[in-house]
Amino acid sequence: MITAATADAVRELERRTMISTGDDALMQRAAAGLAAVLAAELRHRAGHLYGTAVTLLVGPGNNGGDALFAGARLAARGVAVRAVRCLGRPHAAGLAALLAAGGRVVDLPEDGRLSGPVTLVVDGVLGIGGRPGLPEPVARLAEAVAEDGWPLVAVDLPSGVDADTGAVAGAAFCADRTVTFGVHKACHLLEPARGRCGVVERVDIGLEAADTTAPGWLHALEDDDLALGWPYPGAASDKYARGVVGLDAGSDQYPGAGVLSTTGAVHAGAGMVRFLGADRPAELVRRRLPDVVFSPGRVQAHLLGSGWGDRPDGADVVAAALDTGLPAVVDADGLRFLPDHLPASWLLTPHAGELARLLDRERGWVEEDPLRAVRAAAARTGATVLLKGASQLVASPEHGWVGVAVPGPAWTARAGSGDVLGGICATLLAAGLPAWRAGLLGASVQAVAARTHPGPLPPHALAERLPETVGRLEARARALGVRP
Ligand SMILES: NC(=O)C1=CN([C@@H]2O[C@H](COP(=O)(O)OP(=O)(O)OC[C@H]3O[C@@H](n4cnc5c(N)ncnc54)[C@H](O)[C@@H]3O)[C@@H](O)[C@H]2O)[C@@H](O)CC1
C-alpha cells in the first residue's frame, strides 16, 4: 500500500514534527536524501561522480532550498553544480551553502533554453506550495527541457502540476524520477500528474506518525495488496461461501451490457450468478454462459443498472433491492434511480459524467478535482463510491481516506469495461467483502489483467482473462506465506 497526503495534511505533519526536530532538520534530511538519489543517478549515467554537471532549477520556496542544499553536497564531491534562478529569490541559506561549496548561480535566459554540458537537471522550482501552472519564461523552460531531452529529477513533485488534485491544467515539468520526502503526495497517485512523475522515490525524513485514516490521506493498492486481499475460495467453499450474485443488467435496447456484466461476475469467481434482467440479454447470456441460472432465488448481492437505458421501472427495481438489505452495485443508468439515502454496503460505480449528474454538477467540476468529487458523492448518498477513470478512486461515508486502485493501461477505458467491472465488484460483495474493498479490488484486478496482456483487448476478452489473473494472484499470495 502506498500512503499519500494532500499538501495540508503534509504541512500539519511537518509542523508537528518540527516541534521536536527544529526548523532546519527536516530540510537537511530532505537534502541529504535527495543528494544520495542524485549521486546514484549521476553514477548510473556517467559511471562516476567527479566531473559530472548538474543544473538546479530553483524557485523561491523550500523546494528550491532542498535542491540548493543537495547541490551543495554534490559540489563538495566534485560535481559542477549550477543553480538557475527561475522564480523570485532563491532560499538564502541554501544558496549560501551552494556558493560556499563551489557551485554557481545564473539567471534563467529569456528564451528559457539551457546550455550544456548537463548530465542531470533538477526541478526545484515549486513543491507543495506551488500554484498549478508555470509563469513565463519557466513554462518555456519546461518545454525546452523536454524537447532537448535532458534527464530530469523533480524535487518532491514536477513543478506546475496540482499537488492535491493531480490536475495538469497549464505548463508543467515532466520528470524521469521524482524524489519525495516523508510521505507520497496525492499527485504521485493521480493522473494526469502521475504520468509526469516518472519513478517516484520516497526519502524518509523522520516525520511523526500520522492518522492516515483521516480526510486528506490516500491509500493506493499495490499488486501484493491485491494478491493478499482477494477472497480465494477454500477447499470447503460452496457456492454460498463464494457468493451468489443476482444480476439485473442490460435491456432489450442494450443487451450487450447484460452479457458483459455477467461475464465479469462469472469470471471473477462468483459461486453462482442469477440473471434476472430483460429477455434479450437473457437469451444472449444463456447462449454464451451456460452456468448462469435464470430463476429468482437466494442471492447475496445485487448488480443493477448497466445498460438499462430509459427503464420505466428503474426506481422500483432499486427500491426492491434496497428492501432486501443486501449489498449492491449500482452502475450506469441505475444511478439515475437512487433514493436520497443509501447504506455504505452499496457500491456506486459512476464515471466522471455520471458522477457529475449525481451531484448536479458539470463534468468539468468532477475532472478538475476527482478526489473532492468522489468524497462529495459518498457524503451525499451515504453509499460507497468507485469513480472510474484514468485513476480509479473509492470513497466511503465510513472513513475519511480515499482508496486508489492499481493503475492499468489506458486502453482499458472503452465502452463495456465498466459493465465488466460492475460484475466483478458484485461478485466480491457477494463473497462478503465490504463495499470499499470490493471496489478497490475489483478495479485493481481488471487493471492487472489488462496490464499483463501485451496489447488492447475488448472488455469481454479481458473478462475471460480474470481466472488466469486470479490464479497468478493466488500463487503470489502463497509465495508471500498466506494460505488461502
Ligand atoms: N516544510 C518542511 O518542513 C519541508 C518542506 N520541504 C520542501 O518544501 C516544499 C514546500 O515549500 P514551500 O512551502 O516553500 O513551497 P514551494 O517551494 O512550493 O514554493 C512556494 C513559493 O512559490 C511561490 N509560488 C507558488 N506558485 C507559484 C507560481 N505558480 N508562480 C510563481 N510563484 C509561485 C509562492 O508564492 C511561494 O513563495 C516541499 O515541496 C518540499 O520540497 C522539505 O524540505 C521537507 C521539509
Ligand SMILES: [K+]
Ligand atoms: K519541484
